[in-house]
Amino acid sequence: MGKQMTEMLKGTLEGIVLALLAEQPAYGYEITTRLREHGFTDTAEGTVYALLVRIEQKKLVDVEKVPSEKGPPRKGRQELAEFWTTWDFLRTHIERLNTNTTNTPNEEN
Template identity: 75%
Template sequence: MGKQMTEMLKGTLEGIVLAILAAQAAYGYEITARLREQGFTEIAEGTVYALLVRIEKRGLVDVEKVPSEKGPPRKVYSLNASGRDYLDEFWRTWDFLSERLTHLAKGAR
């Protein structure tokens, strides 16, 4: 993954993870697996776990500890009302930027 891709992902990964949680609650490894299924193969688990800590502290997700067959309980994250509001704003912002970038790209080609 190039430096530009890495930098752009830093600004959007939070919204991407919230979109994954909007579809279904999940624990950290499941979120990483879903990211990889979507083509985000270069994102490290550590990056996802750090992001989960941040969005939990900001109150965008609810967390439930669920027993695990292997090791300590897993923290399962689900999107709450604040997270849904934040995700809605993310998509509005994404649409705005996407439209403007598409317009700029057409003019530059």
């Protein structure tokens, strides 16, 4: 994975993990496996565990010692909704920039 992809993933991984946890609760290893199934093949388990600690400290997820049918608590769901709103905004504006750039004739120097 290139440096640019790594940097972009750092900025979005929290939202991606919250989205996976909204689907179903999981432990770090299972989250890493699911990330890889979704194409994030270079995501290290250590990265996921560190991220889980951060989102637990922010109280975005409930950590339980026993299996549970609960997903992220309400605060985590709100954070996830904000992530998708932000993602849609960024995607739309980046796509516009890309369209404007690709439709602009190249200038010769």
